[in-house]
Amino acid sequence: MLKAENLQKTYRRHAVQVQVLNDLNLEVRTGEFLSIVGASGSGKSTLLHLLGTLDAPDRGRIFLDGKRIDDLPARERDWLRNRTFGYIFQFYHLLPELNMLDNVLMPAYIGHSLLNWWQTRRQWRRRAEELLKKVGLAHRIKHRPRELSGGEMQRTAIARALLMNPRVLLADEPTGNLDVESGGEIVRILRDVNRAEGVTIVMVTHNTEIVSATDRVVRMVNGVVIDDTQPKQPWQQPRLAAV
Ligand code: ADP
Numbered sequence: 001m002l003k004a005e006n007l008q009k010t011y012r013r014h015a016v017q018v019q020v021l022n023d024l025n026l027e028v029r030t031g032e033f034l035s036i037v038g039a040s041g042s043g044k045s046t047l048l049h050l051l052g053t054l055d056a057p058d059r060g061r062i063f064l065d066g067k068r069i070d071d072l073p074a075r076e077r078d079w080l081r082n083r084t085f086g087y088i089f090q091f092y093h094l095l096p097e098l099n100m101l102d103n104v105l106m107p108a109y110i111g112h113s114l115l116n117w118w119q120t121r122r123q124w125r126r127r128a129e130e131l132l133k134k135v136g137l138a139h140r141i142k143h144r145p146r147e148l149s150g151g152e153m154q155r156t157a158i159a160r161a162l163l164m165n166p167r168v169l170l171a172d173e174p175t176g177n178l179d180v181e182s183g184g185e186i187v188r189i190l191r192d193v194n195r196a197e198g199v200t201i202v203m204v205t206h207n208t209e210i211v212s213a214t215d216r217v218v219r220m221v222n223g224v225v226i227d228d229t230q231p232k233q234p235w236q237q238p239r240l241a242a243v
Protein backbone atom coordinates (compact mmCIF):
# COMPACT_ATOMS: atom_id res chain seq x y z
CA MET A 1 0.00 0.00 0.00
CA LEU A 2 2.78 2.37 0.98
CA LYS A 3 6.13 1.92 -0.66
CA ALA A 4 9.43 3.71 -0.25
CA GLU A 5 11.93 3.19 -3.02
CA ASN A 6 15.63 4.07 -2.87
CA LEU A 7 15.12 6.94 -0.46
CA GLN A 8 18.03 9.24 0.22
CA LYS A 9 17.96 12.06 2.72
CA THR A 10 20.81 14.24 3.87
CA TYR A 11 20.48 17.17 6.25
CA ARG A 12 22.79 20.08 5.55
CA ARG A 13 23.59 22.87 7.92
CA HIS A 14 26.44 25.16 6.93
CA ALA A 15 29.36 22.89 6.15
CA VAL A 16 27.99 19.91 8.04
CA GLN A 17 26.18 17.14 6.21
CA VAL A 18 24.37 14.29 7.91
CA GLN A 19 23.32 11.48 5.64
CA VAL A 20 20.33 9.91 7.35
CA LEU A 21 18.68 7.68 4.74
CA ASN A 22 20.91 5.84 2.35
CA ASP A 23 19.04 4.04 -0.41
CA LEU A 24 16.26 2.91 1.87
CA ASN A 25 13.50 0.56 0.72
CA LEU A 26 10.34 -0.34 2.60
CA GLU A 27 6.94 -1.76 1.79
CA VAL A 28 3.97 -1.45 4.10
CA ARG A 29 1.06 -3.79 3.43
CA THR A 30 -2.59 -2.81 3.56
CA GLY A 31 -4.01 -3.34 7.05
CA GLU A 32 -0.63 -4.09 8.58
CA PHE A 33 0.53 -2.85 12.00
CA LEU A 34 4.23 -2.35 11.38
CA SER A 35 6.76 -1.19 13.91
CA ILE A 36 10.09 0.38 13.09
CA VAL A 37 12.79 0.23 15.74
CA GLY A 38 16.29 1.64 15.76
CA ALA A 39 18.74 3.60 17.85
CA SER A 40 18.15 7.27 18.56
CA GLY A 41 19.38 9.26 15.58
CA SER A 42 19.03 6.36 13.16
CA GLY A 43 16.51 8.29 11.04
CA LYS A 44 13.20 6.83 12.19
CA SER A 45 11.44 10.20 12.45
CA THR A 46 12.93 11.30 9.15
CA LEU A 47 11.52 8.20 7.45
CA LEU A 48 8.09 8.69 8.99
CA HIS A 49 8.01 12.34 7.88
CA LEU A 50 8.86 11.31 4.33
CA LEU A 51 6.21 8.56 4.29
CA GLY A 52 3.62 11.08 5.48
CA THR A 53 4.70 13.78 2.97
CA LEU A 54 5.69 16.13 5.80
CA ASP A 55 9.11 16.33 4.17
CA ALA A 56 10.53 15.25 0.81
CA PRO A 57 13.43 12.93 0.01
CA ASP A 58 16.52 14.17 -1.85
CA ARG A 59 16.26 11.14 -4.10
CA GLY A 60 13.97 8.15 -4.38
CA ARG A 61 10.22 7.83 -4.55
CA ILE A 62 7.24 7.12 -2.34
CA PHE A 63 4.08 5.45 -3.59
CA LEU A 64 0.62 5.13 -2.11
CA ASP A 65 -1.45 2.48 -3.90
CA GLY A 66 1.02 2.63 -6.74
CA LYS A 67 0.66 6.41 -7.16
CA ARG A 68 3.67 8.58 -6.51
CA ILE A 69 3.14 10.95 -3.56
CA ASP A 70 6.56 12.45 -2.82
CA ASP A 71 6.34 15.07 -5.56
CA LEU A 72 2.69 16.13 -5.43
CA PRO A 73 1.64 19.74 -5.89
CA ALA A 74 0.89 21.48 -2.58
CA ARG A 75 -2.90 21.23 -2.85
CA GLU A 76 -2.95 17.48 -3.41
CA ARG A 77 -0.35 16.95 -0.75
CA ASP A 78 -2.36 18.95 1.79
CA TRP A 79 -5.44 16.90 0.95
CA LEU A 80 -3.48 13.71 1.52
CA ARG A 81 -2.15 14.96 4.86
CA ASN A 82 -5.64 15.90 5.96
CA ARG A 83 -7.57 12.86 4.69
CA THR A 84 -5.30 9.91 4.15
CA PHE A 85 -2.76 10.12 6.94
CA GLY A 86 -3.24 10.49 10.67
CA TYR A 87 -0.24 11.61 12.70
CA ILE A 88 0.63 10.82 16.29
CA PHE A 89 3.73 12.35 17.89
CA GLN A 90 5.67 11.66 21.05
CA PHE A 91 4.76 15.01 22.60
CA TYR A 92 1.10 14.99 21.49
CA HIS A 93 1.16 18.47 19.91
CA LEU A 94 -2.23 19.43 21.29
CA LEU A 95 -3.16 23.11 21.27
CA PRO A 96 -3.04 24.25 24.91
CA GLU A 97 -5.79 26.87 24.67
CA LEU A 98 -8.38 24.48 23.21
CA ASN A 99 -10.35 21.86 25.08
CA MET A 100 -10.05 18.20 24.11
CA LEU A 101 -13.12 18.22 21.86
CA ASP A 102 -11.82 21.19 19.86
CA ASN A 103 -8.37 19.65 19.66
CA VAL A 104 -9.89 16.50 18.18
CA LEU A 105 -11.96 18.59 15.75
CA MET A 106 -8.95 20.54 14.47
CA PRO A 107 -8.39 18.44 11.31
CA ALA A 108 -12.03 18.99 10.32
CA TYR A 109 -11.79 22.77 10.87
CA ILE A 110 -8.72 22.82 8.69
CA GLY A 111 -10.09 20.53 6.02
CA HIS A 112 -13.30 22.44 5.26
CA SER A 113 -14.36 25.77 3.88
CA LEU A 114 -16.23 27.95 6.35
CA LEU A 115 -19.59 27.26 4.74
CA ASN A 116 -18.95 23.56 4.51
CA TRP A 117 -17.88 23.45 8.13
CA TRP A 118 -20.99 25.31 9.21
CA GLN A 119 -23.20 22.82 7.41
CA THR A 120 -21.50 19.70 8.72
CA ARG A 121 -20.26 20.78 12.16
CA ARG A 122 -22.83 18.73 14.13
CA GLN A 123 -21.78 15.55 12.40
CA TRP A 124 -18.14 16.24 13.09
CA ARG A 125 -18.84 17.08 16.67
CA ARG A 126 -20.69 13.80 17.12
CA ARG A 127 -17.85 11.90 15.54
CA ALA A 128 -15.26 13.63 17.75
CA GLU A 129 -17.31 12.78 20.84
CA GLU A 130 -17.57 9.15 19.74
CA LEU A 131 -13.83 8.95 19.24
CA LEU A 132 -13.11 10.50 22.61
CA LYS A 133 -15.48 7.97 24.13
CA LYS A 134 -13.71 5.17 22.34
CA VAL A 135 -10.36 6.18 23.84
CA GLY A 136 -11.95 6.40 27.28
CA LEU A 137 -12.19 10.18 27.60
CA ALA A 138 -15.90 10.89 27.22
CA HIS A 139 -15.88 12.64 30.60
CA ARG A 140 -12.96 14.94 29.74
CA ILE A 141 -14.09 16.65 26.56
CA LYS A 142 -14.23 20.12 28.12
CA HIS A 143 -10.83 19.86 29.77
CA ARG A 144 -7.70 21.53 28.49
CA PRO A 145 -4.52 19.58 27.79
CA ARG A 146 -2.72 20.82 30.93
CA GLU A 147 -5.43 19.27 33.08
CA LEU A 148 -4.78 15.79 31.69
CA SER A 149 -2.07 13.17 32.13
CA GLY A 150 0.38 12.25 29.36
CA GLY A 151 -1.54 9.08 28.57
CA GLU A 152 -4.82 11.01 28.33
CA MET A 153 -3.23 13.61 26.06
CA GLN A 154 -1.92 10.88 23.81
CA ARG A 155 -5.33 9.21 23.70
CA THR A 156 -6.78 12.57 22.64
CA ALA A 157 -4.11 12.80 19.96
CA ILE A 158 -5.17 9.37 18.69
CA ALA A 159 -8.80 10.51 18.51
CA ARG A 160 -7.66 13.57 16.55
CA ALA A 161 -5.59 11.42 14.21
CA LEU A 162 -8.65 9.23 13.54
CA LEU A 163 -11.17 12.04 13.00
CA MET A 164 -10.91 12.22 9.21
CA ASN A 165 -11.02 8.44 8.86
CA PRO A 166 -7.43 8.09 7.65
CA ARG A 167 -6.21 4.96 5.91
CA VAL A 168 -2.77 5.16 7.45
CA LEU A 169 -1.72 6.14 10.96
CA LEU A 170 1.87 7.28 11.38
CA ALA A 171 2.94 7.19 15.02
CA ASP A 172 6.33 8.52 16.08
CA GLU A 173 7.32 7.13 19.49
CA PRO A 174 3.72 7.40 20.75
CA THR A 175 4.66 5.87 24.10
CA GLY A 176 8.07 7.52 24.40
CA ASN A 177 6.98 9.94 27.08
CA LEU A 178 4.68 7.60 29.00
CA ASP A 179 4.98 5.11 31.84
CA VAL A 180 4.66 1.41 31.05
CA GLU A 181 0.99 1.21 31.91
CA SER A 182 -0.20 4.22 29.88
CA GLY A 183 2.10 3.18 27.05
CA GLY A 184 0.52 -0.27 27.04
CA GLU A 185 -2.93 1.33 26.88
CA ILE A 186 -1.90 3.40 23.85
CA VAL A 187 -0.66 0.33 22.00
CA ARG A 188 -3.85 -1.57 22.90
CA ILE A 189 -5.93 1.24 21.42
CA LEU A 190 -3.82 1.29 18.26
CA ARG A 191 -4.04 -2.48 17.97
CA ASP A 192 -7.79 -2.26 18.33
CA VAL A 193 -8.14 0.48 15.71
CA ASN A 194 -6.00 -1.56 13.35
CA ARG A 195 -8.00 -4.76 13.84
CA ALA A 196 -11.48 -3.27 14.02
CA GLU A 197 -11.19 -0.72 11.25
CA GLY A 198 -8.36 -2.03 9.15
CA VAL A 199 -6.34 1.16 9.49
CA THR A 200 -2.76 0.56 8.44
CA ILE A 201 -0.31 1.65 11.14
CA VAL A 202 3.37 2.47 10.96
CA MET A 203 4.76 2.99 14.45
CA VAL A 204 8.26 4.09 15.29
CA THR A 205 9.47 3.16 18.74
CA HIS A 206 12.51 2.22 20.66
CA ASN A 207 10.49 0.40 23.24
CA THR A 208 11.18 -3.21 22.31
CA GLU A 209 8.45 -4.48 24.64
CA ILE A 210 5.52 -2.90 22.86
CA VAL A 211 6.53 -4.17 19.44
CA SER A 212 5.33 -7.66 20.38
CA ALA A 213 1.78 -6.35 19.91
CA THR A 214 2.45 -5.50 16.25
CA ASP A 215 2.38 -7.64 13.09
CA ARG A 216 5.93 -7.04 11.91
CA VAL A 217 9.06 -5.36 13.17
CA VAL A 218 11.79 -3.89 11.02
CA ARG A 219 15.02 -2.23 12.15
CA MET A 220 16.70 0.90 10.91
CA VAL A 221 20.47 0.64 10.75
CA ASN A 222 22.88 2.87 8.84
CA GLY A 223 20.17 4.56 6.82
CA VAL A 224 18.43 1.42 5.60
CA VAL A 225 15.61 -0.80 6.81
CA ILE A 226 16.39 -4.38 7.74
CA ASP A 227 13.53 -6.85 7.88
CA ASP A 228 14.59 -9.88 9.90
CA THR A 229 11.37 -11.66 9.01
CA GLN A 230 12.21 -11.81 5.31
CA PRO A 231 13.45 -15.29 4.39
CA LYS A 232 17.21 -15.15 3.96
CA GLN A 233 19.04 -16.38 0.92
CA PRO A 234 21.49 -19.20 1.70
CA TRP A 235 24.49 -17.07 0.75
CA GLN A 236 23.58 -14.34 3.23
CA GLN A 237 25.27 -14.25 6.59
CA PRO A 238 22.98 -15.25 9.46
CA ARG A 239 22.09 -12.16 11.43
CA LEU A 240 20.87 -12.03 14.99
CA ALA A 241 17.58 -10.24 15.43
CA ALA A 242 17.93 -7.37 17.88
CA VAL A 243 14.28 -7.36 18.80
P1 ADP B 1 15.46 9.19 15.10
O1 ADP B 1 14.02 9.59 14.98
O2 ADP B 1 15.72 7.77 14.72
O3 ADP B 1 16.02 9.50 16.45
P2 ADP B 1 15.93 11.40 13.26
O4 ADP B 1 15.27 11.04 11.98
O5 ADP B 1 15.21 12.36 14.13
O6 ADP B 1 16.29 10.06 14.05
O7 ADP B 1 17.35 12.01 12.96
C1 ADP B 1 18.34 11.32 12.24
C2 ADP B 1 19.60 12.17 12.17
O8 ADP B 1 19.35 13.35 11.42
C3 ADP B 1 20.14 12.65 13.52
O9 ADP B 1 21.53 12.62 13.47
C4 ADP B 1 19.62 14.05 13.62
O10 ADP B 1 20.48 14.84 14.40
C5 ADP B 1 19.62 14.51 12.17
N1 ADP B 1 18.57 15.48 11.89
C6 ADP B 1 17.24 15.27 12.01
N2 ADP B 1 16.54 16.37 11.61
C7 ADP B 1 17.46 17.29 11.26
C8 ADP B 1 17.39 18.63 10.72
N3 ADP B 1 16.20 19.22 10.50
N4 ADP B 1 18.55 19.27 10.46
C9 ADP B 1 19.74 18.67 10.64
N5 ADP B 1 19.88 17.40 11.11
C10 ADP B 1 18.77 16.72 11.41
Ligand code: MG
Nearest residue numbers: 044045046172
Ligand atom coordinates in the same frame (compact mmCIF):
# COMPACT_ATOMS: atom_id res chain seq x y z
MG1 MG C 1 12.69 10.37 16.34
